[in-house]
Amino acid sequence: MAGYILRRLVSTIAVMVMVGIFVFLLLRLAPGDPAAMIAGRSATEEMIAGIREQLGLNDPMPVQFMHWVGDMLAGDFGTSILAGRPVLELLSQRLEPTLSLAILTMILAVTIGVSFGVLAAWRAGGFVDRILTGFSALGYSVPVFVIGFFLIYFFAVRTHWLPVQGYVPMSNGIALWFMHLILPTVTLGLGFIAFIARVTRASMLEVLSEDYMRTAVAKGASSYAMLFHHALKNAGVPILTVVGISFAYLIGGVVITETVFNLPGIGRLVVDAINNRDYPIIQSVLILTSGLYVLINLTVDLTYMLIDPRIRY
Known part of the structure; x- marks a missing residue:
């Protein structure tokens, strides 16, 4: 177990070194001169x-x-070329809206996605399963900005139930903070709900067909115990894997949603x-x-050992 953890840590460090080299070269080799942009068009x-210099x-x-x-490594991420302020200061001012949106979206996606997936696997081929299949196709195919504009039109413009856009810090009140994040959270979360639900359904169907599950049914196990204690x-x-991947993609994929809903x-x-x-x-x-992203993947890999003891050996 210690050897497995050590190997994962070493590979994580190697990945971050390669990412650092790639990011540095990508920006330096891209066309354009930041000095010319700072100086302006009339500069000599x-x-x-x-x-x-x-x-x-x-x-x-x-x-x-x-x-x-x-x-x-010393904790200095530089100073913004245009704003003239430390980068960490600018990031700290923008961190709360992004983290709030990401965490709420992930809670919504995992709660609904896993529940729908378990229910669809339990009633495979039934009405709920067909509804989930259609919802998954819709969640995959409709772009995020289309969903966002539709929700804004219906829930904000037509009914005036929710704010159109903007962000209210949590310090100004939990209710206002939550109301301004409902539409962005639903907009961003629909695709992840569909993704997690489909993976959960497929994984649950595979487990439900195993012999030990039929034995549990024969012994009179309740539906709840069979689904959530044994099968899930x-x-x-695989469910944990897709949740980790979804959260990692979520952190880097909030740009469109923040633009649509004018989140700072x-x-x-x-x-x-x-x-x-x-x-x-x-x-x-x-x-x-x-x-x-790398830290989330590392955490997911280490969590596997808690779920499946065979990975420890």
Whole structure:
């Protein structure tokens, strides 16, 4: 078990090193000069050269890379080229809306997706199963922004039940905070609900066909005990995998939803940074997002050992 954990940690570090190299080279080799964008259209060549020297863009790439990695390890993610403020300060201001949306969406997706999947597997071929199949196809095929605009039109414009867009911090009241996140959460969560429900259904069907499940039925086990105590536990590995993958994709995929609902999250910050070639913000967000993605995968892999003891050996 200790050897397995050590191997996963080593592979995680190797992945993060490769991600860092890729992010650094991708931005440096892309067309465009951030110094020219900062200086403006009327700037002279001398002004642009001075800005490049100030930002360290004239140093060789290996030197720039080592400086960048050293600063990050020291907790310094740089200063925004355009805003002139520390990147971590800008990220901390945008973190709450993104995390709120991601966590609420994941709670909704796991709760409804797993429940629907278990129910559909229990009544395979029945009415609920057919409804789930149609809902899954709809969740996969309809783009997020289309769902968002439809929900805004019906629940905000026509009925005035919910706010159209914007974000209210949790410190201003839980009720207002929650009301402003209902539509974005449902918009972003429908596709993940469909994905998790389909995987749960397939995994549960496989487990329900096993001999030990028929033995449990023959011994008079209740439907609840059979589904949630026996079947769901043994079907947990693929479900846990898809939940981890969904949460990782969710963190990096909130840009469209934040744009549709005008949420001041990290996704909007990244879009603005890309448009303005703000290297420090782009690099920091990509590295932090990649690190979170790798950490989620590592956590899921280690959790497998709790669900399936065979993985420990």
